[in-house]
Amino acid sequence: MDRGHLANTDEGRTPAGEITYLEAITAALRDALREDERVFLLGEDIGSFGGAFGATKGLLEEFGEHRVLDTPISEEGFVGAAIGAAWMGDRPVVELQFADFVTTPFDQIVTVAAKTHWRSGQAIPLVIRMPSGGGVRGGPFHAGSPEGWFVGQPGLKVVCPGSVEDAYGLTRAAIDDPDPVLVFEHKALYRRLKAPPPALGHRTPIGRARIVREGADATIVTYGSGVTTATGAVERLGVDVEIVDLRTVWPLDRATVLESIAKTSRLLVLQEAARSTGAAGLVLSLVAQKAFEHLDAPPALHAPPDTPVPFAPELEDAFMPSVDSTAQALERLLAY
Amino acid sequence: MPTEPCLELGSVSADERRALYRLVLLQRLFEERALALYRQGRIAGSFYDGRGQEAVAAGAGLALHAEDVVCPLNRELATHFAKGVPVADAFRNFLGRGDSPTRGRDGNLHFGVPALGVFPLVSMLGDLVPVTVGAALAFKRRDEPRVALTFVGEGAFSVGDTHEGLNLAGVWQVPAVFVIQRNQYSYSTPIAQQMVNTTIAERLFGGWSILCETIDGTDAIATFDAVRTAVERARAGLGPQAVEAVTLRIHGHAAHDDGGYVPDELRRVFEERDPVERLAARLALDGLSEDELAGLSADAAAEIADGLAVAEASPAPDPATLEDGVWAAPVGSGDPTNVQDFAHTDKEG
Numbered sequence: 001m002d003r004g005h006l007a008n009t010d011e012g013r014t015p016a017g018e019i020t021y022l023e024a025i026t027a028a029l030r031d032a033l034r035e036d037e038r039v040f041l042l043g044e045d046i047g048s049f050g051g052a053f054g055a056t057k058g059l060l061e062e063f064g065e066h067r068v069l070d071t072p073i074s075e076e077g078f079v080g081a082a083i084g085a086a087w088m089g090d091r092p093v094v095e096l097q098f099a100d101f102v103t104t105p106f107d108q109i110v111t112v113a114a115k116t117h118w119r120s121g122q123a124i125p126l127v128i129r130m131p132s133g134g135g136v137r138g139g140p141f142h143a144g145s146p147e148g149w150f151v152g153q154p155g156l157k158v159v160c161p162g163s164v165e166d167a168y169g170l171t172r173a174a175i176d177d178p179d180p181v182l183v184f185e186h187k188a189l190y191r192r193l194k195a196p197p198p199a200l201g202h203r204t205p206i207g208r209a210r211i212v213r214e215g216a217d218a219t220i221v222t223y224g225s226g227v228t229t230a231t232g233a234v235e236r237l238g239v240d241v242e243i244v245d246l247r248t249v250w251p252l253d254r255a256t257v258l259e260s261i262a263k264t265s266r267l268l269v270l271q272e273a274a275r276s277t278g279a280a281g282l283v284l285s286l287v288a289q290k291a292f293e294h295l296d297a298p299p300a301l302h303a304p305p306d307t308p309v310p311f312a313p314e315l316e317d318a319f320m321p322s323v324d325s326t327a328q329a330l331e332r333l334l335a336y
Numbered sequence: 337m338p339t340e341p342c343l344e345l346g347s348v349s350a351d352e353r354r355a356l357y358r359l360v361l362l363q364r365l366f367e368e369r370a371l372a373l374y375r376q377g378r379i380a381g382s383f384y385d386g387r388g389q390e391a392v393a394a395g396a397g398l399a400l401h402a403e404d405v406v407c408p409l410n411r412e413l414a415t416h417f418a419k420g421v422p423v424a425d426a427f428r429n430f431l432g433r434g435d436s437p438t439r440g441r442d443g444n445l446h447f448g449v450p451a452l453g454v455f456p457l458v459s460m461l462g463d464l465v466p467v468t469v470g471a472a473l474a475f476k477r478r479d480e481p482r483v484a485l486t487f488v489g490e491g492a493f494s495v496g497d498t499h500e501g502l503n504l505a506g507v508w509q510v511p512a513v514f515v516i517q518r519n520q521y522s523y524s525t526p527i528a529q530q531m532v533n534t535t536i537a538e539r540l541f542g543g544w545s546i547l548c549e550t551i552d553g554t555d556a557i558a559t560f561d562a563v564r565t566a567v568e569r570a571r572a573g574l575g576p577q578a579v580e581a582v583t584l585r586i587h588g589h590a591a592h593d594d595g596g597y598v599p600d601e602l603r604r605v606f607e608e609r610d611p612v613e614r615l616a617a618r619l620a621l622d623g624l625s626e627d628e629l630a631g632l633s634a635d636a637a638a639e640i641a642d643g644l645a646v647a648e649a650s651p652a653p654d655p656a657t658l659e660d661g662v663w664a665a666p667v668g669s670g671d672p673t674n675v676q677d678f679a680h681t682d683k684e685g
Contacts, residue, residue, distance in 0.1 A: 040477065066477050072507055077466045077500030084470020084484070087455060088405070090477070092470075107497070111458050112467060119438050122450035123664035154662045178664040207667025251667050 019197045021167045022190035025055050025129070028171035029093065031200060033063050036091060039175060042069040042078055043095030052097045053131055053190055079105035079128065083112050083180075086126045091175055099132035099184055100144040113180040114155035123178040129171070131187035132160075133225055133272055134320055138187075139311035145224070145271070147184045148278030151250040157181045157206050158250040162227035164195035166247055169204030177206060186225045193228070207248045209256035215242035218266035218333055220326075221257055221283050223249055226270045232323035233330055241330065249279040257283060258291055265296040268333050270326055275303035297336035302329040340609065341617035342557040352398065353619060354632065356556040359394035360612050361636035363414040366423065369640055370430050374591055379430050381443045386411030388554070388586035389519055391611035392487075394418065395559030396515045396579075399567045400485060405453035405471050407464035407486040410445050411517060411585070415487075419452045423643025424650075433650040439661075440653030461492040465501030465514070472510035472576075483570045485513040485563075491522025493539075494530050505576035506544035513566045514546070514578040518553070519585040524597045537580050546576045553581030554609040557618060583611075 050057030134143035397418025428436035448456030566577035584606035
């Protein structure tokens with residue numbers, strides 16, 4: 001699998017006292033490796049090279065090759081091997097170079113990892129980290145948001161950090177968790193998001209959404225890079241809109257979504273995954289079934305068209321939800 | 337023509353021979369009984385057995401220590417018994433009982449008993465090769481003298497996961513053992529339609545430098561001896577090992593398949609090499625009387641009958657338990673603000 005040219009998404013220096021989303025992930029891995037002997041990392045080029053995006057830089061040097069394993073280019077093989085190690089009580093953390101490559105170990109994930117506990121009572125404490133998302137001119141094989149394939153799959157947990165704090169906290173929580181957890185990191189956030197470092201040992205509970213900002217007139221339900229986009233749209237319009245960051249897209253935190261709709265009566269779902277895949281349909285279905293009487297407007301969806309992610313800047317910009325396009329969708333919802 | 341006895345190998349003790357005989361008998365008698373139950377409609381779904389391959393399942397199973405782990409497939413019931421799985425639990429799984437190893441969630445041989453080091457098989461061929469390698473990787477990383485073993489049919493040699501797993505085993509030099517079940521057919525497809533070079537041992541060594549001895553898989557003593565050697569080499573840190581066991585799948589792929597595509601002359605060759613009869617012939621040469629052999633058969637038959645009686649008295653699964661155990665740690669479990677309890681007590685949504 002190719003790599004490398006997409007790694008440079010750095011947009012500037014990090015202010016003193018802050019760390020990036022990517023540094024938060026590295027810190028989470030380092031802290032987990034330090035605290036728990038069972039934790040080890042495996043993936044392509046994660047050792048001395050430090051990973052395609054640099055998430056594991058310095059970890060081989062600190063922990064050695066029994067904790068940080070470079071693998072051959074064989075995702076079915078090393079995801080399957082991680083399942084076997086998890087069966088033996090280890091806490092493997094797999095890095096896929098790009099989330100798009102999750103097609104290759106799909107069978108190991110849904111056939112073996114997801115169903116083993118239900119069938120046998122054997123927990124599989126497996127973490128698979130993978131950089132997802134567009135905005136980096138990656139094209140159809142390096143910019144996808146395939147989390148939707150796993151939304152609804154019994155036995156899996158699927159998390160998508162949208163903040164520096166959750167990049168650390170969800171990674172730690174995923175490593176603690178006895179179930180297989182897929183962590184979709186957003187590659188455009190790696191160096192763009194900066195914040196003060198989370199406290200050592202901070203955990204973001206899996207299955208819990210977060211109210212990013214409170215509001216009264218509508219709710220935007222989103223996750224991943226959508227959190228930044230939604231915040232930009234709300235600030236641009238100067239409206240009183242609540243933003244819910246799902247953080248975990250499966251299983252869904254239905255309570256937080258429904259409580260917010262009960263308060264605001266309007267829903268905009270924003271996601272970067274193509275409109276007919278992913279968590280959006282689940283959120284819309286939930287609200288239609290459980291919050292129908294609360295609604296003052298038809299629930300709205302702002303998401304890319306049902307195409308793969310295109311390469312050319314003109315096409316990708318048209319594909320991706322932006323602050324502008326999200327603000328327009330929000331205005332339409334508020335005007336209904 | 338008299339049955340050709342198993343090889344006389346001084347390395348396999350009298351106790352081990354009796355243990356092997358018990359295991360091949362248990363698989364044979366269990367599967368005959370279960371096939372009858374299936375035909376009577378008392379076992380649902382589909383039915384697979386390993387007739388003709390009992391010696392491989394028994395020999396490999398007996399070669400493992402209690403602390404070793406194994407991923408058996410569909411023809412390896414005796415491996416479960418060798419690892420200590422009770423006959424009653426196996427019947428419970430075939431019958432879909434609520435207290436079976438899968439609690440009714442899966443049937444036939446699709447079960448494991450993690451507490452005994454037995455992983456539940458999945459139907460996708462090749463998947464368990466990397467899983468086995470990963471378990472062996474854990475042993476190597478932790479410097480534990482343990483071995484992980486799995487079986488690979490020749491059909492699985494057409495699957496990518498098998499090659500990726502074997503490659504990882506070679507690159508990482510982990511204590512994994514692969515027992516190749518060369519039973520001639522993958523469902524209806526003969527080996528020559530599965531691969532160009534049908535000498536699997538050559539491919540294992542040429543491709544991944546994994547030593548592979550080819551043995552007669554109808555000979556329980558030879559199989560046990562070869563797999564034990566492989567297991568102990570792996571345990572000693574000599575890296576991944578393999579044994580290719582040549583058999584014929586006597587029955588069809590499953591009970592609906594009469595195996596009519598197997599040429600009569602091939603079938604006759606292997607029907608004359610019945611693993612149970614070959615081991616009985618060796619035990620007779622060892623000095624066991626007809627009465628003693630009959631006694632061992634009666635013991636195994638009683639074990640089967642007792643296990644079936646226990647299983648048949650076991651409860652059916654309770655539909656209310658269907659959603660139990662999807663996750664080891666359900667989101668919100670043990671938390672009064674459990675998000676799954678909000679505003680909906682029905683199952684949809």
